[in-house]
Amino acid sequence: MNLSALLQLGLTEREIAIYKALIELGPSSIRDLADKSGFNRGSTYETLKMLVNKGIVNYLPKGKRRVFQAEKPDKLLDMAEEKRINLELALLEIKTDIIPGLSQLTPEFSSSNVRFYEGDDGVESVLRDILTTVSKQEDKHYRVISTQALRDHIYRPFPNFTKLRIQKGISVKVLAIGEGGEEAELAERKWLKGEGDASYIAIYPPKVAMISLASNNYPVVVVIDSDAISGTQKMMFDTLWNHL
Numbered sequence: 494m495n496l497s498a499l500l501q502l503g504l505t506e507r508e509i510a511i512y513k514a515l516i517e518l519g520p521s522s523i524r525d526l527a528d529k530s531g532f533n534r535g536s537t538y539e540t541l542k543m544l545v546n547k548g549i550v551n552y553l554p555k556g557k558r559r560v561f562q563a564e565k566p567d568k569l570l571d572m573a574e575e576k577r578i579n580l581e582l583a584l585l586e587i588k589t590d591i592i593p594g595l596s597q598l599t600p601e602f603s604s605s606n607v608r609f610y611e612g613d614d615g616v617e618s619v620l621r622d623i624l625t626t627v628s629k630q631e632d633k634h635y636r637v638i639s640t641q642a643l644r645d646h647i648y649r650p651f652p653n654f655t656k657l658r659i660q661k662g663i664s665v666k667v668l669a670i671g672e673g674g675e676e677a678e679l680a681e682r683k684w685l686k687g688e689g690d691a692s693y694i695a696i697y698p699p700k701v702a703m704i705s706l707a708s709n710n711y712p713v714v715v716v717i718d719s720d721a722i723s724g725t726q727k728m729m730f731d732t733l734w735n736h737l
Contacts, residue, residue, distance in 0.1 A: 613650035641671030
């Protein structure tokens with residue numbers, strides 16, 4: 494029988510072993526319980542005190558000694574229910590009070606608002622962040638500026654990106670610099686003449702992600718989390734879009 498799930502109730506492996514031994518033995522002395530569990534008497538006694546405090550073991554006097562006995566296993570379910578309720582209350586408090594409170598303490602812009610990534614893993618992280626961030630918004634839409642030089646590299650680490658984007662009902666407007674680019678559902682595309690260095694800019698407020706290629710086509714990514722910066726980039730994009 495695997496009792497490892499009891500670790501989630503805050504019990505240690507030793508506490509689980511001694512509780513199991515006590516269930517098997519019935520009311521027992523520390524000596525008998527130590528022999529059964531394989532722990533020394535000192536460790537057994539200290540563990541029993543913890544189990545008493547947690548409410549799943551009790552004791553009764555027998556002469557000059559104490560005899561310990563386990564509460565019924567149903568008590569474990571009570572512990573789990575209590576832990577679940579406390580976790581739900583804590584989650585609610587985190588959402589409604591703690592996160593808003595801590596957010597107010599955070600400066601409007603700091604180094605934590607800028608993140609750097611490298612390689613294909615970094616590109617994939619950003620693409621997944623776009624899907625996660627935009628899918629939570631009422632207006633499931635973002636904007637992209639991409640150059641021909643980077644177009645063949647951007648979805649290499651995440652080939653199912655477009656399929657997942659469409660499944661989530663996320664639309665995108667793309668300003669493509671240079672020829673190329675595939676047509677897809679929920680995507681509008683306009684072209685700008687020229688070539689430009691390898692770059693990809695995704696505007697998905699409150700974030701802006703910028704991807705470029707270093708030597709040997711190695712991707713380098715910068716993500717800025719800022720309402721002001723993303724808002725300005727959005728305004729510039731829309732102005733250019735409307736004039737094309």
